Amino acid sequence: xxxxxxxxxxxxxxxxxxxxxxxxxxxxxxxxxxxxxxxxxxxxxxxxxxxxxxxxxxxxxxxxxxxxxxxxxxxxxxxxxxxxxxxxxxxxxxxxxxxxxxxxxxxxxxxxxxxxxxxxxxx
Amino acid sequence: xxxxxxxxxxxxxxxxxxxxxxxxxxxxxxxxxxxxxxxxxxxxxxxxxxxxxxxxxxxxxxxxxxxxxxxxxxxxxxxxxxxxxxxxxxxxxxxxxxxxxxxxxxxxxxxxxxxxxxxxxxxxxxxxxxxxxxxxxxxxxxxxxxxx
Numbered sequence: 411x412x413x414x415x416x417x418x419x420x421x422x423x424x425x426x427x428x429x430x431x432x433x434x435x436x437x438x439x440x441x442x443x444x445x446x447x448x449x450x451x452x453x454x455x456x457x458x459x460x461x462x463x464x465x466x467x468x469x470x471x472x473x474x475x476x477x478x479x480x481x482x483x484x485x486x487x488x489x490x491x492x493x494x495x496x497x498x499x500x501x502x503x504x505x506x507x508x509x510x511x512x513x514x515x516x517x518x519x520x521x522x523x524x525x526x527x528x529x530x531x532x533x
Numbered sequence: 534x535x536x537x538x539x540x541x542x543x544x545x546x547x548x549x550x551x552x553x554x555x556x557x558x559x560x561x562x563x564x565x566x567x568x569x570x571x572x573x574x575x576x577x578x579x580x581x582x583x584x585x586x587x588x589x590x591x592x593x594x595x596x597x598x599x600x601x602x603x604x605x606x607x608x609x610x611x612x613x614x615x616x617x618x619x620x621x622x623x624x625x626x627x628x629x630x631x632x633x634x635x636x637x638x639x640x641x642x643x644x645x646x647x648x649x650x651x652x653x654x655x656x657x658x659x660x661x662x663x664x665x666x667x668x669x670x671x672x673x674x675x676x677x678x679x680x681x
Contacts, residue, residue, distance in 0.1 A: 482571055494560055501556045509556045516564060 420521035427514030434508035472528045483524045490517045549673030550608040562602040569595035584643040624662035
């Protein structure tokens with residue numbers, strides 16, 4: 411589904427991950443700007459969720475019999491960054507951004523999988 | 534989750550398992566719990582006959598991951614001991630299943646999280662229990678006073 415959007419989300423996730431990893435390596439905690447970036451990435455994933463749902467509603471289906479897998483990836487993708495953001499909230503050490511970085515890289519991987527599932531890669 | 538996540542000043546001992554590096558560890562264990570659980574649920578419900586051993590192993594792995602996640606979030610001495618045991622089981626599982634899949638790939642028509650020592654998952658299934666054991670044996674993130 412909509413490859414440019416998938417690439418955009420994955421690229422944004424990698425940028426977020428690198429930025430947060432740098433903060434962690436510099437022994438900094440997560441700042442407001444990091445949370446703003448998380449919000450932007452989350453917004454992109456919400457757009458993707460809406461696009462995915464609209465495509466499913468319009469009769470488009472992922473290749474093979476993998477609609478359930480596709481939907482579960484779509485939901486995971488949307489939940490990923492908000493969840494790690496909440497986990498990182500109370501942590502005022504470098505491990506806050508480290509956690510966010512892990513979640514962001516996970517999101518990038520999930521985007522690749524999402525793309526595979528839609529295109530017919532084995533679920 | 535219960536108190537907004539911040540360990541109050543003196544409560545470092547109770548919640549030490551999930552603060553500092555524990556945050557990252559909890560997150561990774563939660564991710565693997567969700568991943569292994571949803572994968573095995575889907576596979577067990579749709580094509581159990583194809584590779585029952587692999588899918589049941591994934592379900593077992595999901596339970597171990599879930600247990601360790603809960604242990605890390607709850608904290609406390611009893612949870613810590615339980616966590617050490619669970620991490621040992623997890624490490625043994627990765628090593629046994631990993632070796633098994635290398636020696637006799639035909640036993641597993643479909644892969645599990647622990648196949649080839651978790652290679653499909655960046656070897657994190659092998660790294661996590663080792664880090665988990667170190668973390669739990671150390672007793673988590675001690676309050677600053679304990680470092681001096």
